[in-house]
Amino acid sequence: xxxxxxxxxxxxxxxxxxxxxxxxxxxxxxxxxxxxxxxxxxxxxxxxxxxxxxxxxxxxxxxxxxxxxxxxxxxxxxxxxxxxxxxxxxxxxxxxxxxxxxxxxxxxxxxxxxxxxxxxxxxxxxxxxxxxxxxxxxxxxxxxxxxxxxxxxxxxxxxxxxxxxxxxxxxxxxxxxxxxxxxxxxxxxxxxxxxxxxxxxxxxxxxxxxxxxxxxxxxxxxxxxxxxxxxxxxxxxxxxxxxxxxxxxxxxxxxxx
Amino acid sequence: xxxxxxxxxxxxxxxxxxxxxxxxxxxxxxxxxxxxxxxxxxxxxxxxxxxxxxxxxxxxxxxxxxxxxxxxxxxxxxxxxxxxxxxxxxxxxxxxxxxxxxxxxxxxxxxxxxxxxxxxxxxxxxxxxxxxxxxxxxxxxxxxxxxxxxxxxxxxxxxxxxxxxxxxxxxxxxxxxxxxxxxxxxxxxxxxxxxxxxxxxxxxxxxxxxxxxxxxxxxxxxxxxxxxxxxxxxxxxxxxxxxxxxxxxxxxxxxxxxxxxxxxxxxxxxxxxxxxxxxxxxxxxxxxxxxxxxxxxxxxxxxxxxxxxxxxxxxx
Numbered sequence: 001x002x003x004x005x006x007x008x009x010x011x012x013x014x015x016x017x018x019x020x021x022x023x024x025x026x027x028x029x030x031x032x033x034x035x036x037x038x039x040x041x042x043x044x045x046x047x048x049x050x051x052x053x054x055x056x057x058x059x060x061x062x063x064x065x066x067x068x069x070x071x072x073x074x075x076x077x078x079x080x081x082x083x084x085x086x087x088x089x090x091x092x093x094x095x096x097x098x099x100x101x102x103x104x105x106x107x108x109x110x111x112x113x114x115x116x117x118x119x120x121x122x123x124x125x126x127x128x129x130x131x132x133x134x135x136x137x138x139x140x141x142x143x144x145x146x147x148x149x150x151x152x153x154x155x156x157x158x159x160x161x162x163x164x165x166x167x168x169x170x171x172x173x174x175x176x177x178x179x180x181x182x183x184x185x186x187x188x189x190x191x192x193x194x195x196x197x198x199x200x201x202x203x204x205x206x207x208x209x210x211x212x213x214x215x216x217x218x219x220x221x222x223x224x225x226x227x228x229x230x231x232x233x234x235x236x237x238x239x240x241x242x243x244x245x246x247x248x249x250x251x252x253x254x255x256x257x
Numbered sequence: 258x259x260x261x262x263x264x265x266x267x268x269x270x271x272x273x274x275x276x277x278x279x280x281x282x283x284x285x286x287x288x289x290x291x292x293x294x295x296x297x298x299x300x301x302x303x304x305x306x307x308x309x310x311x312x313x314x315x316x317x318x319x320x321x322x323x324x325x326x327x328x329x330x331x332x333x334x335x336x337x338x339x340x341x342x343x344x345x346x347x348x349x350x351x352x353x354x355x356x357x358x359x360x361x362x363x364x365x366x367x368x369x370x371x372x373x374x375x376x377x378x379x380x381x382x383x384x385x386x387x388x389x390x391x392x393x394x395x396x397x398x399x400x401x402x403x404x405x406x407x408x409x410x411x412x413x414x415x416x417x418x419x420x421x422x423x424x425x426x427x428x429x430x431x432x433x434x435x436x437x438x439x440x441x442x443x444x445x446x447x448x449x450x451x452x453x454x455x456x457x458x459x460x461x462x463x464x465x466x467x468x469x470x471x472x473x474x475x476x477x478x479x480x481x482x483x484x485x486x487x488x489x490x491x492x493x494x495x496x497x498x499x500x501x502x503x504x505x506x507x508x509x510x511x512x513x514x515x516x517x518x519x520x521x522x523x524x525x526x527x528x529x530x531x532x533x534x535x536x537x538x539x540x541x542x543x544x545x546x547x548x549x550x551x552x553x554x555x556x557x558x559x560x561x562x563x564x565x566x567x568x569x570x571x572x573x
Contacts, residue, residue: 056471075477082475088468092490092569101486105476133570153476 045215383446391454461492
């Protein structure tokens with residue numbers, strides 16, 4: 001069953017310099033439990049597409065359903081957890097209180113909140129850090145806390161907008177491994193925006209290669225490396241072959257030549 | 258988790274004398290105390306000099322009338338000790354402050370504390386009303402484009418009207434409808450103190466990053482939830498900054514409110530009475546009392562700010 005289904009999706013931004021075609025004729029189906037990466041150069045609409053799924057932008061043409069509903073209805077039913085490029089933690093709340101934030105908004109009682117805070121802190125390996133303030137944590141820990149916050153609403157789906165883009169490569173590798181484990185453990189559908197080819201190949205079951213002006217899907221690459229992916233899978237011929245295909249797709253779609 | 262290692266010892270530890278006096282000296286030199294005291298000393302010196310210059314002519318004339326021989330030193334002493342000087346010397350003001358606060362019962366109309374309390378009570382009432390009004394207006398402006406467009410120009414216009422002109426009107430109009438006593442004065446304080454709060458809070462409530470607003474949107478948070486959980490806490494530094502400006506403005510409002518009505522109590526009344534009877538020392542001591550009060554009020558708001566931002570996890 002597809003959880004996200006977009007058909008001939010268009011989005012035109014009206015700017016002072018005239019209309020900008022951010023998304024053009026997007027057709028995409030994402031099945032339950034998939035890990036789909038959206039990759040492409042800046043301006044290709046990958047983040048915009050994610051924001052359309054999250055009902056943060058409204059498409060100007062075509063149709064899109066999330067869990068069979070409009071994105072707005074899905075948002076109101078808390079179908080997804082959204083992870084931003086920066087951790088977007090509230091600086092005046094402790095880590096635990098930050099994770100409690102969506103639960104407070106949803107009106108979940110205190111005992112259940114406490115339980116979910118503990119569970120999700122453990123899930124991202126941050127047990128014992130609940131009473132710290134965000135500035136007391138490293139960038140990688142902050143981003144893990146923001147993933148715990150997204151998971152606390154118990155969504156079917158995680159929408160992640162370059163969540164590790166601002167982190168250094170070592171931390172990033174580590175968090176990629178953690179994210180894969182988390183995905184295997186929870187079976188959530190993940191839509192993941194990135195501009196890193198190795199990251200996309202390492203994490204995904206499918207990679208959506210996008211190209212700019214207008215933002216459109218150039219190609220969809222299957223990434224069937226199996227569920228068990230240690231970090232050194234990145235040196236295997238299978239991995240390199242997929243990475244090569246993605247790179248070719250990006251180059252062909254870029255249109256600089 | 259990697260923590261930056263704490264230094265093994267303070268730089269210079271174990272060298273020379275490390276007693277409490279030395280540490281006090283270091284702290285004074287590093288802090289703001291020494292610069293502030295230096296400026297104060299310079300002001301006092303200039304003031305004494307100015308007192309000689311300003312009072313010289315009158316005092317010379319007086320000594321001439323006495324027809325006794327006098328020296329320049331006598332004249333200078335006289336300029337610093339006159340009963341109704343044009344500019345009183347600092348020690349005269351200190352003495353007047355002391356006698357009118359410590360030596361007189363606080364309930365007596367001759368006590369500066371009595372007048373200060375009258376002004377303070379209407380300042381505080383006006384400030385609280387002004388802050389509430391300012392916050393309410395800011396929340397209204399935030400949530401309604403119509404209010405943003407219609408109200409903001411009027412709010413700015415309200416502050417261009419000279420307060421001295423409008424204060425008597427407020428008191429006369431309110432008096433006509435039977436509102437007397439503390440409230441009319443407090444309303445003038447409100448009139449002055451709501452403005453910085455409104456402007457500051459509109460800015461503060463709009464200060465959260467776009468990403469945090471989007472985050473609340475993904476939670477399908479209502480406007481009031483976004484206000485309470487995101488915008489309000491984010492605006493706290495703005496609130497306290499504008500409250501510091503507001504509380505000082507409220508004090509000015511209360512004093513101005515006492516001037517045009519022939520009020521018998523309050524620092525404003527004290528200023529007015531002093532000028533009727535040429536009691537310059539009394540005027541200056543009332544001025545200083547008002548300045549002290551403003552300083553203390555701003556300091557108290559600052560304490561509340563530190564306490565609340567600390568509770569909100571501010572660094573240090």
